[in-house]
Amino acid sequence: MNNRMKIECKDCGGELNILEDAVVGEIVSCPDCGAEFEITSNSEGKVDVKPAESVGEDWGE
Numbered sequence: 001m002n003n004r005m006k007i008e009c010k011d012c013g014g015e016l017n018i019l020e021d022a023v024v025g026e027i028v029s030c031p032d033c034g035a036e037f038e039i040t041s042n043s044e045g046k047v048d049v050k051p052a053e054s055v056g057e058d059w060g061e
């Protein structure tokens with residue numbers, strides 16, 4: 001139960017632990033560098049992520 005998948009952090013090469021039942025749109029953060037990634041797909045044990053923009057659409061300070 002609750003199998004985890006490991007995805008390589010695109011920033012530092014560390015390991016992101018993603019739960020098998022993680023949903024698309026969920027944000028995971030790298031335990032090593034703190035970078036945040038958004039899950040873009042999760043099917044049949046294969047997960048893809050993309051870098052998450054830290055403050056979304058806020059282009060102010």
Ligand SMILES: [Zn+2]
Pocket residue numbers: 009010011012013014030031032033034035
């Ligand atoms: Zn990292």
